[in-house]
Amino acid sequence: MTQSFRVDGRGRLDYGTPMRFTFDGKTYSGFKGDTLASALLAHGVHLVGRSFKYHRPRGIVTAGSEEPNALVGIDRGAGRFEPNTRATVQELYQGLSAESQNRWPSLQFDIGAINDQFHSLFPAGFYYKTFMWPRQFWDRVYEPFIRFAAGLGRPPRDPDPDCYASRYHHCDLLIVGGGPAGLAAALEAGRQGLDVVIVDEQAAFGGSLLSNPTCTINGALSWEWIANVVEELRGLENVKLLLRTSAIGYFHQNMVGLCQRLTDHLSDVPDGVPRERLWRVRARRVILAQGAIEKPLVFNGNDRPGVMLASAGQTYLHRYGVTVGKRIVIVTSHDTAWQAAFDYANAGIEIAAIVDVRPEVDPKLRAKADECAIKTLVGHSITQTTGRKRVRSVTVQATTDPSRKSVRRLLCDAVLMSGGWTPTLYLFSHTKGSLTWDDNGERFLPSETPEICDIIGAGNGCWGIANALREGACVGAGKALTDIEVSYTVEHDDDAASGIVQKELPTTQPQETVRAFVDFQNDVTSKDIRLAVQTGMKSIEHVKRYTTNGMATDQGKLSNMNGLMIAADALGVTPPDVGLTTFRPPYTPTTFGVFAGRHSGEHFEVERKTVIDPWADEQGAVFEPVSLWRRARYFPQAGEDMRAAVARECGAVRSGVGIFDASTLGKIEVVGPDAAEFLNRMYTNPWLKLAPGRCRYGLLLGEDGYIRDDGVVARLSQDRFHVTTTTGGAPNVLATMEDYLQTEWPDLDVWLTSTTEQWAVIALQGPLARKVLEPLVDGIDLSNDAFPHMSMAQCSVAGYPARLFRVSFTGELGFEVNVPAQFGRALWERFIEAGEPHSICPYGTEAMHVLRTEKGYIIVGQDTDGTVTPDDAGLNWAIGKKKKDFIGKRSLSRPDLVADGRKQFVGLLTHDPSVVLEEGAQVVQDPNQSVPMDMLGHITSSYWSEALGRSIALALIADGRARMDQSLYIPMDNQTHAVTVVSPVFYDPSGERLNS
Amino acid sequence: MMNKGAVPLERVEDKNVRLSANEARQGKGFKLHTDSNGTHKTLANITGDRIKISMRAPGGRLSLRVREQNRLQTSEALRVPLPLQIGKRKTDGKRSVLCLGPDEWVIRTPCEDVQALLQKSELLRDATPHSLVDVSSRDVEIDISGRDVEAVLSAGCPIDFRQFSVGEGKRTIFDSVQIILDRHTDTDFSIEVWRSYSAYIWEGLALAIDDVNAESFLAE
């Protein structure tokens, strides 16, 4: 196809670089600098999509990110399909492939358009009124049908291979919008030496000036002026210019989120370059210079392809060298569209007429129209349009003539409309800035904001390039708007900008035939809005939700003000009494990927590894995540499954010696003269009398009396303790301790230092543990008498400085050796070597769980769940009976915590010893009762015990300790298991092995 | 660059078997798959003309805590200078001390000094309450320098580098991980981070470098 709608000598395109692209499989061409929309228009293609509800043919309406209709799918190859991309924003690149949306089988012929025939059955809110009978049909027929019809573009199906980046940035001044106002501000601030960031979402700076090549600023043509300014700014080191960068949200204290699109416009994307970048900019001051967005007019048939905003028409002509039609009707209630007509006439395009609904317009404009030989129909309204896939004619009529005598039909292939301008207040409103109603202009203007933020240019309701420049220069220089110091001389300014604001355009057409659209994408008509009001939706927020006006992907940029005017009319109140709906981020739709940034795939979240982890890895360990850590779960040997490996590992610990990486345990060094007193207040146990060189099991509660954490605590010296915590609990325990210390007991002389990662911890467990360790330890007698269970010493092990604990989480003779992390792996390998004669066996967390379950040791978080008291867990022995207070003590005497029927920690043995119960399974007394059953509690830990040759389980059971030897039941899906309640200590209850 | 650090578990494709929760919990249905290209990322230094990252050799590091009223005494007894203001660093020969909080300093010193300092602390203990803890092995240090250094750090570090002068250091975060960041010259920084987080930080920096490099790629 040829680009028969190009206008010679116009546009800012690189005509030397032609580009090919496809749309719905058909090949077209365009030039570098085109957007997809401009390139399509160059071929006369207006029809690009179908509307949401009625599947009406829709064309390009705008030339910017506010586009509601021209949404297409862009396919850049595997995993790089993206729905709902605005053709008006997507820059053309070589080979671009786009498809239209929401049509089947094709854009030209769309079955869904049948909905349009029955539109009178689908007014706003219709689905609340129907699909209710018969009830069963909802699930099976109605809802599937509604869901089937949903959505616009097709969803991406393959994982996105692109990467995304993010940055923090700080500056003195952030300027959003690089039109005349923003550029002038940047220039002043930049010259002052401030750190300035100026962003614009478009591919070039200049804003509306890009569509206005004839005006001159200080003698230079506008495009030249832009080039000069941008060059000067680029030369300033303190100024950062970001194009294709949308300010998406204005957050607390001048934090503005920006999304910079880095590669979507490129024909060849270099490898590894992020597709988009999120900037979190914290600015001392923000200047919003976002401009204004033109309003469509609401008239019968205003949604036909070919009906567009007048300013978009100007943009296509001037920036892209494209005419939107060969015979154009202008319809407006505002001056600015007249300029569009003049521009087109100057370019030699036929203007069928300027239809202005106002009774009178500025004689200067009329004179100029006469000069250009343009027919003007002032005081006229559009009542109808024709043309299914492209507008073919408009019917106009004098607004003062109900008799239809003045009716006339104008043939055309495009309509440029203007309902005036809406200052862009989105970001301003994100700050919770307030708006005021400007009666003259019939629009909202910015008022107060809690942020350090100025708003200038068209966004501030000012019109005219000179005015915009002046505001920019003043505010950019840090002065008040009234301080006119810098002034610009502007010729051919577009300062004619008065107009009136309309609801629906007046029409004499019978109401039932009128289809005047307010929200194009969501197919909301003015009648829908009136119906919503009639139905009792009197708040604009209700109207929005009932009609979906303003909820489409343009977020009401085109529809909100028109919707408001119509709703106000229907309600019989003034627009400010109705008010606007809330503006929310993002300013334009923003990819999920850029928010995720680097945090995807393996970088999604930290995975912590111990220094011994690489060794385990080399041995083929299987890992499991435990909080942020990964831990070796078991070490399978050839042919072993988990059960076999775990049985072997457990066997080794019970009969020989096992070695275990316990480095992930939390460790806190508690130091200071008040260290013991501090621990006494924190933990349930007594600490004052613990002798240096001794350890004690410590139990930590929340202030609510429930178990939060536990671990072994050793006293190193009078004023120094080595506290251990659970792996997952470490950060919280430290934070809780700091909290009490700093805010409740600031008088205590004690300090906390996390040493979790200072120490690698290697556990040697099993009857032969001493044999392995002894030869490597210097200067300590490790015999049971000299170094009994719960001893600790500082010594050297294999030449490394160590803290040696005699502790056991397995029930066997055991030691835990702490050495500085950097020596951890070396020591581990040394032990493996030294243990070889004793068949030392590395074991993982799974065996550890089995071993500790055999001994009835709890794991906080598995056997407890935040509702378990020390008594429930059978840990009353760990409470210092003489202590007056400790964290959580008072709660333990609350009525419910001492009531009967609390769930208590017990052991369970299945009657069939081969059955390993499911953790989480519920226990009942009477398995034959009907559902809902009375449940006594649940299984917290359950394993196959090789040592006992049977399964074992731990459970929390109501009144569990009073039920010893009772039979209880565990009803599962297809069978019920019988169990006997027993003590939770299954193995070596006397603790002989531990103390040997 | 994105080779998986963890040992990937590969799901066994047994068509007809539905895994029960218990089976899944017991690791059934997963078989071990060892990654041939090195399961452990070796942190190879990154050297470019605009940015360099390298791992610093282990050094001695101690965390000192003492109340204001005992600061001078402690400083004298340990013979370490203790800067007064949070964020300031004082250097004395091979030793440098950074103030992290109102009663908190980190002392960086050659490894061989650590024991001596701990002994001095022991002697001081009764007279002057304080806490000195060896954390040499807890953290690792990453040096990062070059023209692009601020841009790279800004990928994950939310502070305003214009307010962060040479000779200062502070605890902050990079990519939600706590670090201590020191500024040595305009373009020389170091990051101190708990050992098990270092690979993540490293990777984050590497990704940030890709992003910063993209700037020169994309410059028109």
Next chain:
Amino acid sequence: MLLIRCPYCQDYFPEVEFDYAGEAHIERPADPSLLSDDAWRDFLFIRSNTRGWHVERWRHTHGCGRFFNMVRHTVTDKILLTYRAGEPMPNIKQLVETNT
């Protein structure tokens, strides 16, 4: 994301360095055993949940590590003041008046 002045570091840092820690000036009773169940409940769970100027605790966790107090408006999220733990609660009314 808030920008918070740490009264210890005496400088502004972004919220991600801080942790919120609940309402301020709720002191743990010296001897909890003397409290009735209701009084203990109040200490544990009852919070003013003020709509307006709220006095609350924060910790500069990833900075100097200190807990401190902040006066913040819970509707606007505007921060009026931060001060060190242990300092008395300021007269908010007066402060608001002098600040606006």
Next chain:
Amino acid sequence: MQHYSALSLIKNAFTKHKHWKEEWPDAAPKAAYDVVIIGAGGHGLGAAYYLAKEHGINNVAVVEKGWLGGGNTGRNTTIIRSNYLYDESAKLYDHAVDLWETLSQEVNYNVMFSKRGVMMLAHTQHDIQSIQRHIHANRLNGVDNRWLSAKEAKTLCPPLNIEANARYPVLGAALQKRAGTARHDAVAWGYARAAAARGVDIIQNCPVTNILRGPDGRVTGVETPKGVIKAKKIAVSAAGNTSVIMDTAGVRMPLESYTLQALVSEPVKPCLPGVVMSNSVHAYISQSDKGELVIGSGTDQYTSYSQRGGLPMIEHTLAAICEMFPVFKRMRMLRLWGGVVDVTPDRSAILGKTPVDGLYVNCGWGTGGFKATPGAAHLLAWTIAKDEPHPINAPFSLQRFATGRLIDEAAAAAVAH
């Protein structure tokens, strides 16, 4: 009340939809009511409806400070499920789900309750344990919930990533088939219309500033900018603002109000059949009947009434979504908003009497009370009418915080939707 049906729709199409009546009149307050309900969310409106319908109490006003349904009812991610752990919770939410099943017919307003199934993913051993505990307890309580393998989860939800080398691989999931979503606004509107039809006054733009009490301590009415409204009984059902109002009656609450954010994507054709939630990865997602992906975040860290959240939480949430669904990375966020959720220490609701005679409270639903709407409304009406809690809501008393009989769903699961 004008009956809604396909037939009425067709009839009205012929009359150009001119005869649709107001769904609820905009009432001005009368001098006195038998019951004043503060807060026209789904809970408050529903309670008014059930008071009128089931207890014959029609002299009722629902007083709303803004527009009805504009609180959390109008800004939630609409997940409905009942597979809670504790018996008390399971009973409460299952009661609600029972009512959801017939709600559209009950109020003659299509609330589009969609039983599309809710899937909760397990990524770690701990998740499996916790999910299994839920499934078993639910089964014995007669609450629908079952275990799915990762593959089954993928079959039900094709975009889900179940690659074993993910940072948090999917090990399986719990599925409640009877769970799903509903059209949140319609719930408020449907109840409002049905309640108004039974004589309930719905008074919008009327913030209650004070609860008035007589010399005997009993409530006497409420103060509003539209004047004092007398009432024999008052129920506070004001979600995030509950503690502010209760304070005026001298009752201090164990509540804190936090910002909870949610977001929607641009609409796309159906691709996500059910609801997917993950506690470990911290995100949940469904697709609305219009096509947007509806995504919920976690609460911001500090208390706030601003309905406006921060960016870090959203970054985290979307990273989590991309982790579970790498195919959604190129989808775009369309809108992001916040609500004020009232959170109790045990993350379970408070529904019952208060120390003040004639004053009832329904709050603390936090991040998860939409699903309870018909149930909570029904039980609140009962409690007001009988001046005593229904057995189902009896455990959810205010008193439990003193006795320690907490219903700690928080302890059992990190996220509670």
